[in-house]
Amino acid sequence: ADQELVHMVNKIFKESQESDLDSIDPISLIPNSAAMAEYPKLSAACCNCPMIAQVRYFMLREINKLVFQALNYIDFNEMSSHGSLAHAIHTARDRLFWGAKHHWMVSFMLRGRVCREKPKSLRLEPLKAVMLPGEVDVEAKKTMFAQAFRALMEKDWFLVDPKEKGNAFEVVLVDLHAQDAGGPYREAITNMCKELQSESLTLLIRTPDCKAADQRKQIQLWLPNPDATSKLECEMLQFLGKLMGLAFRSGRFLELDLARCVWKHLLNLPITLEDLKQVDKSWYGVYKRFEEMMKGSCPEDFDSSGCTFTYRSLTGNTVELVPGGKELDLGWDNCTRFLKLYRKAREDEISAQCAEIRKGLTAVVPPEVLALCSPSELQAKVCGAMEINLDMLERHTDYNGYKKNSKQVEWFWRILRHHCTEQQRRQVIKFTWGASRLPVEANWGTTRFHIRKRTVDKIIHSETCFFTLHLPEYESYEEMRDLMLPTISNAEGVIDGDSSLNT
Numbered sequence: 001a002d003q004e005l006v007h008m009v010n011k012i013f014k015e016s017q018e019s020d021l022d023s024i025d026p027i028s029l030i031p032n033s034a035a036m037a038e039y040p041k042l043s044a045a046c047c048n049c050p051m052i053a054q055v056r057y058f059m060l061r062e063i064n065k066l067v068f069q070a071l072n073y074i075d076f077n078e079m080s081s082h083g084s085l086a087h088a089i090h091t092a093r094d095r096l097f098w099g100a101k102h103h104w105m106v107s108f109m110l111r112g113r114v115c116r117e118k119p120k121s122l123r124l125e126p127l128k129a130v131m132l133p134g135e136v137d138v139e140a141k142k143t144m145f146a147q148a149f150r151a152l153m154e155k156d157w158f159l160v161d162p163k164e165k166g167n168a169f170e171v172v173l174v175d176l177h178a179q180d181a182g183g184p185y186r187e188a189i190t191n192m193c194k195e196l197q198s199e200s201l202t203l204l205i206r207t208p209d210c211k212a213a214d215q216r217k218q219i220q221l222w223l224p225n226p227d228a229t230s231k232l233e234c235e236m237l238q239f240l241g242k243l244m245g246l247a248f249r250s251g252r253f254l255e256l257d258l259a260r261c262v263w264k265h266l267l268n269l270p271i272t273l274e275d276l277k278q279v280d281k282s283w284y285g286v287y288k289r290f291e292e293m294m295k296g297s298c299p300e301d302f303d304s305s306g307c308t309f310t311y312r313s314l315t316g317n318t319v320e321l322v323p324g325g326k327e328l329d330l331g332w333d334n335c336t337r338f339l340k341l342y343r344k345a346r347e348d349e350i351s352a353q354c355a356e357i358r359k360g361l362t363a364v365v366p367p368e369v370l371a372l373c374s375p376s377e378l379q380a381k382v383c384g385a386m387e388i389n390l391d392m393l394e395r396h397t398d399y400n401g402y403k404k405n406s407k408q409v410e411w412f413w414r415i416l417r418h419h420c421t422e423q424q425r426r427q428v429i430k431f432t433w434g435a436s437r438l439p440v441e442a443n444w445g446t447t448r449f450h451i452r453k454r455t456v457d458k459i460i461h462s463e464t465c466f467f468t469l470h471l472p473e474y475e476s477y478e479e480m481r482d483l484m485l486p487t488i489s490n491a492e493g494v495i496d497g498d499s500s501l502n503t
Contacts (some may be wrong), residue, residue: 001039001041001042001044001045001096002060003041003094004039004040005039005042005053005060006095006097006299007039008042009024009029009057009097010097010099013097014098014440015150019062020095021061021065022061024057024059026055026057026061029056044278060097061097061378062484063095064095064096064303067493068101068104068106071089074086074089076090076367076368076371081144085365086371090372093371093372096372098377100371104164104372107367108366109366110163111384112159114160114161115156115158115168116161119167119170119385120157120169122148122151122152122170122172122173122188123149123151124147124172124173125173125174126144126173126174126175127174129142129143129191131143131194134295134417135199135200136199136200136202137200137201138202140236143192144191144195145192145195145201146288148188148239149235149239153235153239157169158243158249159245160249160250161249162249164209165184165274166250167250167252168250169185172184173188175353183464183465183466184465185252186252186434186435186464187434188428189243189252189254189435190435192294193254193255194255196222196240199258201223201236202225202226202227203222203228203237203240203353204223204225204226205222206221207259207279207314208221208278208282208283208314209221209280209281210376210475218383221256221278222256222259223257223259223261223262223350224262224315224354224357226313226315226349226350226352228353229352234356235357237360238360238363239430240357241356241357241358241359241361241364242360242361242363244357244360244364245360245362245365246364247362247382247383248332248361248365248381248382249365251439253383253439254383255436256382257383257386258383259275259278259279260278261279262354262376263375265354265358266357266358266361267370267373267374268358269366272346273287276343276346277443280314281439286307286342287339290330290338290339299332299333301334303333304334304335306329307323307329307338308325308326308328308329308330309322309328309329309341311345313345314350319345319373321338321341321345383437384438384440385437385438388422388425388429388438389438390417390425393429393438394413396444396448396451397450398448398450399451400450400451400452400453401453402452402453408453408473409471411474411477411480412451412484414482415477415480415484419481419485426488427488427489431462431464431469432463432464432468433467434464447467449467449468450466450468451469451471452469452470452471453470453471454470454473456474457472458472458474458479459472460483460484461489
């Protein structure tokens with residue numbers, strides 16, 4: 001119930017853009033029916049005592065104040081020691097309010113090394129990065145990610161000021177005549193993420209479930225490749241960790257869809273069966289089948305179906321759980337041992353690769369800061385929200401040539417809300433912003449989305465450097481819908497200076 005209460009209050013803080021714990025009066029904190037439906041444990045607690053939310057919030061607020069006053073004096077190197085204050089705070093991280101937590105994280109990072117120099121240029125060759133279907137950049141020399149890796153791995157440009165949230169470098173796209181006022185930077189990062197989540201690089205693989213669900217077009221989740229063990233691949237995984245740290249500090253998100261267990265590995269948190277189920281339901285089914293057999297059957301009824309002490313790895317290989325495991329039959333007397341080894345093998349399969357990523361991540365974000373993050377908070381700080389928050393986007397929109405109540409503006413928002421799929425909304429944002437994920441509410445700063453009237457023709461136009469959409473003066477809702485969406489869809493991947501549609 002306390003975790004749900006913290007989650008509910010965090011949403012209130014985000015909507016009000018407040019971080020001061022005293023900005024919410026406990027007496028005024030009365031969950032409505034929608035909140036009760038969203039938070040069942042909190043709802044159940046309030047049924048017995050209607051004032052429980054107010055009382056618990058007051059107590060949590062005062063505890064949070066004491067914790068944040070003490071944080072600067074705590075040695076987080078003792079975090080693994082049970083009974084230490086560092087361990088207690090790490091364990092209670094889900095009960096710390098995000099606004100106050102984030103404020104402390106920023107101040108802590110500012111006390112460390114910060115690169116305050118003017119951003120330097122990073123030259124990338126997009127045409128060199130064009131890969132043939134099935135081609136793999138084995139030597140890490142062609143893809144945008146590989147080019148950036150070789151240019152930046154030894155640089156300290158990642159240590160940007162977490163308050164200023166500027167770009168770490170200016171991107172020069174060779175042969176594309178693009179001037180970086182923000183668009184090429186975002187486009188370059190977006191393309192690196194696309195390469196990572198493709199066959200062009202060997203660092204990430206899709207989860208077994210996503211491979212099986214390919215034709216059903218479900219969300220594709222990715223994991224570090226357990227076969228990525230060479231010196232070059234380990235260095236590239238560390239570079240990926242540095243990019244994650246840069247995203248954490250700058251608010252310029254990485255468009256990566258990583259499974260939940262990856263974020264837990266990065267925070268050195270235990271992996272649960274539900275985490276493993278998300279990755280591979282077939283593996284989970286085998287585990288639960290034998291677990292239930294051990295609980296509810298007798299030795300005479302045990303059916304191993306010819307299983308041995310082996311399991312199928314994430315890359316599809318058969319791996320022995322013990323020496324000679326292929327010849328060791330599974331039976332009632334050794335099933336408990338099998339389940340323990342079977343689970344541990346899957347839990348540890350990507351731990352070495354995640355450790356390399358964490359090396360890069362902690363070179364940019366101090367371990368003390370990560371110690372206060374939950375997996376979902378780390379994911380949000382690195383990758384942002386997968387869904388486009390249209391209410392937030394509209395709050396940060398300015399109009400030129402149109403007014404907020406102009407019919408074309410009302411049609412535009414109506415199309416995004418009621419006619420577009422989530423994928424189409426991402427395409428619209430990518431077309432105007434150079435990336436398909438928006439900043440979180442607290443990271444917008446002076447950034448504004450601009451909608452300007454375009455009168456020369458009916459072709460929609462954008463400037464990703466300035467987050468600007470030039471919206472033609474369409475004569476009807478249907479005309480806007482039928483002309484705008486196909487144009488944006490066909491222009492995906494175009495960057496500033498490369499097209500008349502998107503400059």
